[in-house]
Amino acid sequence: xxxxxxxxxxxxxxxxxxxxxxxxxxxxxxxxxxxxxxxxxxxxxxxxxxxxxxxxxxxxxxxxxxxxxxxxxxxxxxxxxxxxxxxxxxxxxxxxxxxxxxxxxxxxxxxxxxxxxxxxxxxxxxxxxxxxxxxxxxxxxxxxxxxxxxxxxxxxxxxxxxxxxxxxxxxxxxxxxxxxxxxxxxxxxxxxxxxxxxxxxxxxxxxxxxxxxxxxxxxxxxxxxxxxxxxxxxxxxxxxxxxxxxxxxxxxxxxxxxxxxxxxxxxxxxxxxxxxxxxxxxxxxxxxxxxxxxxxxxxxxxxxxxxxxxxxxxxxxxxxxxxxxxxxxxxxxxxxxxxxxx
Amino acid sequence: xxxxxxxxxxxxxxxxxxxxxxxxxxxxxxxxxxxxxxxxxxxxxxxxxxxxxxxxxxxxxxxxxxxxxxxxxxxxxxxxxxxxxxxxxxxxxxxxxxxxxxxxxxxxxxxxxxxxxxxxxxxxxxxxxxxxxxxxxxxxxxxxxxxxxxxxxxxxxxxxxxxxxxxxxxxxxxxxxxxxxxxxxxxxxxxxxxxxxxxxxxxxxxxxxxxxxxxxxxxxxxxxxxxxxxxxxxxxxxxxxxxxxxxxxxxxxxxxxxxxxxxxxxxxxxxxxxxxxxxxxxxxxxxxxxxxxxxxxxxxxxxxxxxxxxxxxxxxxxxxxxxxxxxxxxxxxxxxxxxxxxxxxxxxxxxxxxxxxxxxxxxxxxxxxxxxxxxxxxxxxxxxxxxxxxxxxxxxxxxxxxxxxxxxxxxxxxxxxxxxxxxxxxxxxxxxxxxxxxxxxxxxxxxxxxxxxxxxxxxxxxxxxx
Numbered sequence: 126x127x128x129x130x131x132x133x134x135x136x137x138x139x140x141x142x143x144x145x146x147x148x149x150x151x152x153x154x155x156x157x158x159x160x161x162x163x164x165x166x167x168x169x170x171x172x173x174x175x176x177x178x179x180x181x182x183x184x185x186x187x188x189x190x191x192x193x194x195x196x197x198x199x200x201x202x203x204x205x206x207x208x209x210x211x212x213x214x215x216x217x218x219x220x221x222x223x224x225x226x227x228x229x230x231x232x233x234x235x236x237x238x239x240x241x242x243x244x245x246x247x248x249x250x251x252x253x254x255x256x257x258x259x260x261x262x263x264x265x266x267x268x269x270x271x272x273x274x275x276x277x278x279x280x281x282x283x284x285x286x287x288x289x290x291x292x293x294x295x296x297x298x299x300x301x302x303x304x305x306x307x308x309x310x311x312x313x314x315x316x317x318x319x320x321x322x323x324x325x326x327x328x329x330x331x332x333x334x335x336x337x338x339x340x341x342x343x344x345x346x347x348x349x350x351x352x353x354x355x356x357x358x359x360x361x362x363x364x365x366x367x368x369x370x371x372x373x374x375x376x377x378x379x380x381x382x383x384x385x386x387x388x389x390x391x392x393x394x395x396x397x398x399x400x401x402x403x404x405x406x407x408x409x410x411x412x413x414x415x416x417x418x419x420x421x422x423x424x425x426x427x428x429x430x431x432x433x434x435x436x437x438x439x440x441x442x443x444x445x446x447x448x449x450x451x452x453x454x455x456x457x458x459x460x461x462x463x464x465x466x467x
Numbered sequence: 468x469x470x471x472x473x474x475x476x477x478x479x480x481x482x483x484x485x486x487x488x489x490x491x492x493x494x495x496x497x498x499x500x501x502x503x504x505x506x507x508x509x510x511x512x513x514x515x516x517x518x519x520x521x522x523x524x525x526x527x528x529x530x531x532x533x534x535x536x537x538x539x540x541x542x543x544x545x546x547x548x549x550x551x552x553x554x555x556x557x558x559x560x561x562x563x564x565x566x567x568x569x570x571x572x573x574x575x576x577x578x579x580x581x582x583x584x585x586x587x588x589x590x591x592x593x594x595x596x597x598x599x600x601x602x603x604x605x606x607x608x609x610x611x612x613x614x615x616x617x618x619x620x621x622x623x624x625x626x627x628x629x630x631x632x633x634x635x636x637x638x639x640x641x642x643x644x645x646x647x648x649x650x651x652x653x654x655x656x657x658x659x660x661x662x663x664x665x666x667x668x669x670x671x672x673x674x675x676x677x678x679x680x681x682x683x684x685x686x687x688x689x690x691x692x693x694x695x696x697x698x699x700x701x702x703x704x705x706x707x708x709x710x711x712x713x714x715x716x717x718x719x720x721x722x723x724x725x726x727x728x729x730x731x732x733x734x735x736x737x738x739x740x741x742x743x744x745x746x747x748x749x750x751x752x753x754x755x756x757x758x759x760x761x762x763x764x765x766x767x768x769x770x771x772x773x774x775x776x777x778x779x780x781x782x783x784x785x786x787x788x789x790x791x792x793x794x795x796x797x798x799x800x801x802x803x804x805x806x807x808x809x810x811x812x813x814x815x816x817x818x819x820x821x822x823x824x825x826x827x828x829x830x831x832x833x834x835x836x837x838x839x840x841x842x843x844x845x846x847x848x849x850x851x852x853x854x855x856x857x858x859x860x861x862x863x864x865x866x867x868x869x870x871x872x873x874x875x876x877x878x879x880x881x882x883x884x885x886x887x888x889x890x891x892x893x894x895x896x897x898x899x900x901x902x903x904x905x906x907x908x909x910x911x912x913x914x915x916x917x918x919x920x921x922x923x924x925x926x927x928x929x930x931x932x933x
Contacts, residue, residue, distance in 0.1 A: 144931070145931060212921055213918060220894070224894070225887060290931065300932070308921075316920070385933050
């Protein structure tokens with residue numbers, strides 16, 4: 126009995142509409158992929174099925190590692206999540222702080238019609254979430270210490286919807302912090318200015334915009350089905366094919382398309398790359414960076430990489446100082462290291 | 468022999484199971500007279516009329532606090548209030564709860580309930596650091612009475628004081644709660660203090676333990692049949708709005724001794740009725756009192772064994788912790804009211820009325836916070852934090868609050884506190900009360916919307932990655 130309880134909690138994401146891998150979304154994802162292959166790519170139904178459920182992809186070494194990482198990370202999340210700061214804690218602190226700012230008037234927009242408040246909150250929290258995901262994702266690629274852990278995700282050589290869980294636990298902590306800050310901030314500000322009418326438009330208990338994002342094929346981002354949009358739309362919304370470009374090993378695709386639902390952030394900050402029709406992409410990283418399926422390597426190499434980076438930085442910071450001291454001694458200035466420490 | 472023993476045991480077990488099932492909704496009393504050697508004609512050993520008299524003195528004192536005309540009748544009002552506080556040789560009129568249309572009350576003077584009673588002799592007299600001047604509990608009450616008498620209808624608009632509320636809520640703790648948890652449910656449960664194998668006093672028809680326990684129940688202030696009423700009904704009885712629910716014996720008048728709901732029980736029912744509706748303070752406290760009393764009666768006038776006293780102390784612990792929570796719930800509720808009142812003051816509409824409500828709710832907040840500090844437990848750092856956050860007076864619209872009382876007994880408004888900052892303090896008071904007392908009803912929770920929204924958004928702890 127206890128075993129089934131444990132299993133239930135580990136697999137709970139599949140029955141939770143707040144999660145991308147909710148079975149309903151997965152079902153719609155398969156449907157979209159099949160319709161796209163048959164209607165746009167002119168495949169036969171049979172070959173479309175074969176393509177979607179390609180065993181070489183679903184059971185590749187990389188995918189098998191994804192499944193194992195999913196299980197390990199679930200256990201880790203159950204253990205770690207009570208220790209993480211919640212969006213409520215952040216919202217409460219900020220809510221207190223807002224009271225202390227003299228020129229801010231609580232309930233300034235209380236008279237706004239409820240429907241408008243709810244719509245505004247629903248849209249704002251979705252946009253703030255998406256924007257901060259873009260930023261954190263960008264930092265993950267740009268800052269070597271963060272890249273060391275984000276590599277785990279990019280080491281996938283084949284992609285399935287479960288690849289969304291291919292994440293180093295340290296990165297999971299950073300993402301949950303981001304969520305807590307972004308949501309806590311938005312909640313506190315809205316409740317402070319709009320009062321208790323603030324609410325969320327939901328479908329199946331999830332933000333209606335997240336719901337739309339998921340039922341329009343968010344799972345295809347991590348797949349080999351490269352659905353693309355019109356170029357003008359790929360400036361606004363991130364197509365599955367664009368995210369696959371983000372995972373491409375090709376040099377010209379590096380550090381492109383960090384966005385989640387919206388592509389506008391990439392467009393604004395110069396990291397947008399439209400999908401390229403007919404181009405075959407290779408996913409993954411060179412062996413010198415990460416291994417696609419060896420779990421020990423996946424979980425522990427990031428620590429080694431971070432350690433190496435810190436040591437290297439420490440050296441470059443220390444050497445000029447050391448050199449300067451020698452120089453000052455040579456100059457006959459015997460004030461010694463006290464001057465250096467200033 | 469063995470067989471008959473078995474039969475006897477079975478009978479006892481079945482009987483006790485049946486009786487415990489039957490007792491679940493039973494009133495507090497009557498319980499039989501068990502005292503050895505009693506030769507009178509009484510058949511019910513339950514007696515707590517002295518405590519009811521004190522509740523009536525308290526309710527009347529609160530009403531009397533509103534009789535001042537701004538100074539001209541100060542001496543007269545103070546004398547009237549002191550008569551209720553210190554007791555009087557004359558028979559005092561019951562100012563509250565008095566008969567009104569649709570709710571006739573049987574007694575109209577205090578002596579009809581019990582003679583020679585006062586509040587001051589049963590009032591918390593330890594240090595009360597929640598009030599300026601490092602005074603004892605009784606001195607604080609006397610000072611409040613003096614200021615109430617000199618005020619206009621119990622209201623001080625400059626300092627934001629509502630004397631009736633302050634005196635009343637403080638007294639709910641300093642008299643009722645303090646006497647029950649720090650006296651009757653504490654040292655009077657020891658073996659050598661008011662033993663059960665002797666009458667409470669010579670000639671009494673109740674034992675030492677029976678009467679001590681009854682007195683604690685009397686201070687709680689529930690009607691003897693409160694357990695069979697809903698929180699809404701108990702509340703309405705106390706507001707003198709539900710004659711049918713109050714009139715347990717159906718004689719058409721309300722006997723204050725057994726059929727009325729007074730302050731502490733009223734606030735227990737109030738917490739159950741409002742907020743999250745997830746508490747049962749009234750039932751929990753009432754049942755512990757009634758079951759404890761049944762346990763004492765079952766000793767049949769013999770001294771209680773150590774096991775019986777341990778069981779009784781367990782009931783006392785339930786009463787004490789739940790009673791403390793009801794005071795914390797009330798403090799929490801009024802911190803929320805004060806928070807909302809400040810919004811109204813800032814909006815500028817009906818400023819006189821908004822300020823009056825603010826002072827009223829602040830008086831309740833402050834009074835209950837002082838009540839919480841009048842019990843058996845020293846609240847330590849919690850008390851220090853709470854007193855600092857609430858202050859000695861409400862923050863007034865000019866950004867000042869009472870900081871001390873000078874040598875002439877006048878308030879000094881020397882602490883700066885904007886209304887905005889004071890709102891934050893109220894949020895912190897609510898958080899402190901949740902963290903310290905684990906209260907759950909949480910009426911007027913000023914950050915409930917945040918929690919509800921967080922629940923709706925869901926926790927972000929997941930390892931999803933793009």
